[in-house]
Amino acid sequence: MVVLLCGKPASSDIEWLRPLLRFSSDLETFLRLLVGTLALSGMYLWLCVCSRGLASVPLVGLLMEDHSIDENMTTFEALLRENALESRATEQTRETILQRYAVEQQMSGADQERLSQLKTRAQLLEERRDVLRDNLQRFALTGKLTYWKIPIGVVLMTLSLLIVVSMLSTSVDKMVHSSFARGFLLNAPEFPNPVDLLLVIASRVFPLDYVVFAVLFVYLFTISLVVLKRHGLQFLCFRLGRLQPRLTSAATMTILSLVLMQLAMVGLFALLTLAPQYATFGHQMFVDASGRVIPCTLEEAASAAAAAAKSGGLPDHCRMTQLARFYNALAVELPMFGAAFFVGQLLFATAFVPWVAHAYCMAKKLDDPLDPNRQRLLDDY
Numbered sequence: 001m002v003v004l005l006c007g008k009p010a011s012s013d014i015e016w017l018r019p020l021l022r023f024s025s026d027l028e029t030f031l032r033l034l035v036g037t038l039a040l041s042g043m044y045l046w047l048c049v050c051s052r053g054l055a056s057v058p059l060v061g062l063l064m065e066d067h068s069i070d071e072n073m074t075t076f077e078a079l080l081r082e083n084a085l086e087s088r089a090t091e092q093t094r095e096t097i098l099q100r101y102a103v104e105q106q107m108s109g110a111d112q113e114r115l116s117q118l119k120t121r122a123q124l125l126e127e128r129r130d131v132l133r134d135n136l137q138r139f140a141l142t143g144k145l146t147y148w149k150i151p152i153g154v155v156l157m158t159l160s161l162l163i164v165v166s167m168l169s170t171s172v173d174k175m176v177h178s179s180f181a182r183g184f185l186l187n188a189p190e191f192p193n194p195v196d197l198l199l200v201i202a203s204r205v206f207p208l209d210y211v212v213f214a215v216l217f218v219y220l221f222t223i224s225l226v227v228l229k230r231h232g233l234q235f236l237c238f239r240l241g242r243l244q245p246r247l248t249s250a251a252t253m254t255i256l257s258l259v260l261m262q263l264a265m266v267g268l269f270a271l272l273t274l275a276p277q278y279a280t281f282g283h284q285m286f287v288d289a290s291g292r293v294i295p296c297t298l299e300e301a302a303s304a305a306a307a308a309a310k311s312g313g314l315p316d317h318c319r320m321t322q323l324a325r326f327y328n329a330l331a332v333e334l335p336m337f338g339a340a341f342f343v344g345q346l347l348f349a350t351a352f353v354p355w356v357a358h359a360y361c362m363a364k365k366l367d368d369p370l371d372p373n374r375q376r377l378l379d380d381y
Helices: 002-006 012-021 026-041 043-059 067-099 109-144 146-177 194-202 208-231 250-274 276-280 298-311 322-333 335-350 352-363
Strands: 233-235 238-241 285-287 293-295
Touching (some): 026 250, 026 322, 043 208, 043 250, 043 335, 043 352, 067 109, 146 194, 146 208, 146 250, 146 335, 194 276, 233 250, 238 250, 250 276, 250 322, 250 335, 276 322, 335 352
Antiparallel strands (some): 233 238, 285 293
8 A cells, every 4th residue: 555655756856866776676675665664663663762762861870869779778778677576476486385395395385386376477587688688788799889870870861862962953954955755865964963973984994883782782782771771661551571680571571572672673664864974885985076085985886886787887986885876766656655754754853852751740759758658548537
């Protein structure tokens, strides 16, 4: 249906791109559409997980104090006190039973059974005490790292802002210098893009661009995992699973794997928005008619491809990457896909501000005093 509605390109706006796109059978168009649909289906995760992570991970617990740590420490301290009181009561009950008999062999069967239960209970309380102490020490250690939180948060927030500004710059560039008929493709980036510029410069020194790209990929992957761990696997208001150390079910792990694969696919296509020049041509340059050496453009790549096709060889400059060739063909053959992906990336960039506001409100300390036992719930009774 999409193919019938959109059709293959017939507009003069994309005639110059034909040497690059190599339109072929409807089967290949269908396969492109299938991959594009899989990528678009992950746009919800891209907006609600990755975009949320860019805003919340540097803010909550790093730039802003995580007040839940204080509440958790207070709760564990109260639980330790309750555990100590119960252990003392168990020991007193045991001593009371033993004082009834001068010789243990004279003890009744009921008291022997009671002593056995008390012994088991004492062992459970000791194990519980050890677990509570371990958790309390973990939160105490987290509190000692306070001095490192703000510098780490500043670095992560700077990285998030670089990503968001780059995505927004390319999206606005497409809005101004492209159109639906062209699949929102850019001949060449016109607006400054910090991540794109950094990757293009780094690509001149192998493998520095791989290092920069790996940092970006690991960062996006990590913040996605942090968001999924904090909030669980959700679709709208429905919770599909929760991630807990050593307690995550096999079904939840399966869903998590699918979610991460979907995010990886969307992130791969998003690279063309995050760093369009790097993802399309790398650091390739060419000499224009006036003798200037400038970065490659789609028009120059199309001219080189057309000249190479006539001579039966390969282009000698401005060769596109396979990722850019695949996406450009799909966006031009099916402009609806190009428009949908453009809107998705624009929403990804603009959603950063609402997610920051949401994270700030959620991390803001409440005016109510700490009440680990929730005694205020009993005030009306």
